[in-house]
Amino acid sequence: MAVTDSRAYAEQLDADDRLAGLRLRFEIPDDGVVYLDGNSLGRLPAATPGRIDDVVRDEWGDRLIRSWSEGWMDRPFEVGDRLGASLLGAGPGQTVVCDNTTVNLFKVLSSAMDLRPGRGVVVAHRGEFPTDRYVAAEVARTRGGSVAWLGPLDPAAPWPTEPVTASDVAALLHDDVAVVLLSVVDYRSSALVDVASVTQAVHDAGALVAWDCSHAGGSVPLDLVGADADFAVGCSYKFINGGPGAPAWIWAHPRHHDAMTNPIPGWMGHADVFAMTGDYAAAEGIRRFMTGTPSAIALAAVDAGVALLEEAGMDAVRAKGMALTSYLVDLADEWLAPFGVEVASPRDAARRGAHVTLRHPDALALTQALTDRGVIPDFRHPDGVRIGLAPLTTRFTDVHDGARALQSLLAALA
Ligand SMILES: Cc1ncc(COP(=O)(O)O)c(C=O)c1O
Known part of the structure; x- marks a missing residue:
């Protein structure tokens, strides 16, 4: 034996x-349950019910609207900074927790297209999680462009087991590619892509890269700044244990902060949230990826999940x-x-x-x-x-x- x-x-x-x-x-x-699905819905941290109770009873119940100025307005950025520092290798002011992964993918891919005017192609993988494929196709379509697909042509072929490499990606790159979208960890095979070498290949072709870190955030240490990535998104209900429907996050390299755009220009991403006048003027930095009102309750749960990974x-x-x-x-x-x-x-x-x-x-x-x-x-x-x-x-x-x-x-x- x-x-x-x-x-x-x-x-x-x-x-x-x-x-x-x-x-x-x-x-x-x-x-006696053997739970082997923490990569779909992570378990409940023991601290979370108490954290939610505090937000609901004290911050909402007692302090009411005052809680927005007493902390809620800053929470997407505070939780983002904590998540970015402990999981993404990010500095302060680079990460915001907001919306869901699908919406955040739409925002970063659109922004990348704006940052590469004149280029109309999005590169994505045929075996990518459906939402990523749909968003890549829609962003390309609405801009009169197209998607160049990586991976096997035959839809019946078994999915690739090994990670996509820099040379796989380089084979599809040309002067018209604006952005490459890839998952760091593949949702089916678990294949882990080398972020730094793929990013380098994409940059060599003058394009940008957006990473979906949904299955990597909280399972694999990331160094997005060290890898010189452009944009990244991910959910927080898997390995981050933020709870069902927990808000997702967006990270953007600081070199893009002045020029990046948000295709959903909501009031929470405005330079002066309470001015309420005039046209949209994007806030400085990562705040401009905010759209509408964040959930203070859900953010407390994300924070409790991140705290455990930070401690570990x-x-x-x-x-x-x-x-x-x-x-x-x-x-x-x-x-x-x-x-x-x-x-x-x-x-x-x-x-x-x-x-x-x-x-x-x-x-x-x-x-x-x-x-x-x-x-x-x-x-x-x-x-x-x-x-x-x-x-x-x-x-x-x-x-x-x-x-x-x-x-x-x-x-x-x-
Ligand atoms: C790789 C990947 N991207 C995106 C999503 C969808 O995220 P959301 O439902 O937050 O939009 C998932 C969901 O499981 C996923 O696994």
């Missing part, structure tokens, strides 16, 4: 886990994410491959995020059967069981028990 075969081995890994204590800072019911430190989060995914890949090779399961994520931990997708023709039925047994992964069309291993809340014993449950379902099918 290989060492990974024993539950005692997983228990030892949990005992040695220096982030184990942070799991206790989440509300985790004692219901992203290097430790990354180290645990790699250990969890490597353990799962080992178990998949040993227990699941004999039943026709394939690892559809990069085999090198350094080239994947904190989830692993397993491919099997019965993936949908398996996902449903697992969920019925209290093991909760995610299904990804057409044949993927996606297993999210959120480092702050997933134990090695969860990986062990989830893989065992899948093995016994496969054995029953065989």
Whole structure:
């Protein structure tokens, strides 16, 4: 029996886990559920109900409208600064928490097109998350341009397992490309792109790059300034644990702050929010990416989630994410491959995020059967069981028990 075969081995890994204590800072019911979907909806931090209660009862209930000037107006930027410093390698004034990822993608892609007048092409990946593809196509269409698609032409081809490289992107670049949109961590394969080398290739062609960090924020340390990226967006309900529908974020490199534009020029992004007169005049800096009124309640939940990642430190989060995914890949090779399961994520931990997708023709039925047994992964069309291993809340014993449950379902099918 290989060492990974024993539950005692997983228990030892949990005992040695220096982030184990942070799991206790989440509300985790004692219901035996093995939660392997923290990359769709992260768990509830124990501090969040109290933080929300404070905003609702004290700031809203007692202070009423005064709370806007007593803190709410600054909160999208304060939470943004905290998120940017702990997760993105960003300096103050570069990140704002607002709207959702879809709206923020529209804003940054439109802005990038404005910053590259005369260029009409957006480069995006055919296998990209749907919202990204739709927004890329719409921004290109409304500006009389087009999308140049990366990735396999055949829609029935299995999705690529390995990350897009600088040379893949460079092959599509030319003088008419305004902006390249890519995910740092692919939502299906978990493939982790090298942000710095792709950014360099895009810049060499005179274009800009916008990164979707939805599956990277809170799972992989980012250094957007160091990589010289242009724009980035991401959600905060996955690894950031900000709660269902939590507001997303936008980061912009300071070199764009004076010239960047917002295609949704709302009053909260105005240079003088309460002037209420005249035409739209964009605020200085990252504030101009605000549209309308932010949710003070939702921002409190995002802040509580970011605080836990800040406390853990992203290097430790990354180290645990790699250990969890490597353990799962080992178990998949040993227990699941004999039943026709394939690892559809990069085999090198350094080239994947904190989830692993397993491919099997019965993936949908398996996902449903697992969920019925209290093991909760995610299904990804057409044949993927996606297993999210959120480092702050997933134990090695969860990986062990989830893989065992899948093995016994496969054995029953065989
Ligand atoms: C990579 C990626 N981009 C964008 C989105 C959509 O984000 P939102 O619903 O906040 O617009 C998701 C949602 O899961 C995603 O995984």
